[in-house]
Amino acid sequence: MKQLALVIDLNVCVGCHACVTSCKEWNTSGSAGPLSDQNPYGADPSGTFFNRVQTYEIGVFPDTQTLHFPKSCLHCEDPPCVPVCPTGASYKRAEDGIVLVDYDKCIGCNYCAWACPYGARELDEHKKVMTKCTLCVDRITDQSRAEAERKPACVMACPTNARLFGDVHDPESEVARAIRERGGYALMPEWETRPANQYLPRRVSGSSADGK
């Protein structure tokens, strides 16, 4: 069975937020309606995003590394957000493993957001329904696009190729190979959600950060 997912290469992410803005642009422009912003140019802005890039400092000065860390829905293989949904608006697609929300069924009860340990879901303040990363489902399945363009907007935008996309269940795929050969790992494994998205750890060499 197919499981589409992203693999994030933490070695090359430079924290430029190109994936954040291209995600917002694509997903606010489609037929599903806008990802709204509240007070975007005011003193207290707020808004819905499917993807964020965070930054962490690892170690203690002067032995530090800066880690840029993109974070979005991980399309878990055992998603705790799905069975709790009372309406069936949240579901995991059998054909490709994408976890989606049916905006026409969602009652905006927030329960699925409580049930996601990663904080990957955001209730849109304007639509009043739950939203989250769709892996650009309307783009990757659009047969009118050239094959090379049938990828999520974030993947297309990333200037350093830090975002790989494909079927993690196909052992020959780029993503499966990357996970296998480069030690791909899942976030918060303690909750047994089996995230489909994985992260490639940094291979730090010759820097002071690994003590050499």
Add this chain to the structure above:
Amino acid sequence: MRPAFSVVIFTTLTGAGQGLFLAVYFTELVALWSNAVLPPAIFVTAGAAMAAGLALLGLAASFFHLGQPGRAWRAAAMWRTSWLSREVIVLPLFIALCAAYTAAHHLGGTGFAWTGVFALLACAALFLCTAKIYMCLKFLQEWASPLTLLNFVLLGTASGCTLAVSLALALAPQMLNALCGASMVMTLAALGARAASLARNARLRPKSSLQSAIGVANPRIRQTSQGFTGRSFNTREFFHGATPQKVRAVKWSFLLLVFLFPVVLIAVGMLADSPSLLSIAFPVQYFGLLAERWYFFAQANHPQNIYYQAMA
């Protein structure tokens, strides 16, 4: 978590309604079994009608929690997997069965105690559904414990018994002593369970850490940016925003208002034969329960908060 007022009101009102039904029904059952005088039919009908009314008010409050209340009916769909969906089915069922029990007594007088069995089953199922909604989220470690169920049952029953005391003052003076006793016993039992869950939660160690959240083993990690300088759903929904002092003040307030004051009011009210003391016990306890439920939500620490520690 940020305590949502609609849910605080919903769970406390419905719990008191369930407890009131239990108090009224058990008063009737005990009288039947012990061949004592039955409680007046008006006490039973008024009590059960009030129980249904409180649950109905709770249901109304729950709508304010929804982004799309007009579609609320859809929530009955996924009862196979979702405790929330099951609650959405069982709550109206409890209200309807409570109303049926009321109607049976109103029309047929006594001799209709058996009609309460169905409402009793729905009442138990409703406690289970409500508690399971919270218990089943295993990474909300403060909630993922059988104590959550025990607390919902005992706090609901205690507040219902205390409300039944006020009702008996007006409609069934011969039941007053028994209900005062029930209110004090249930309130003390609830104190035991709540104290146990406070003690448990104080000792909890979070399973998730910054290390497991980003998958880096280094013990020294610090977030320098959560990715945006504004706010988002994540920074609103999962943080209560109160100072530790305020949280502590809420805890001590509810310990006094839910447990100590009502027991003292009822005990002194009984000894001094003072209807006014007896009848303020419920408002005091209910007000305390609002604080208790606020604390229940605020105390739950969502692992997603690990990702939102530094603005920029």
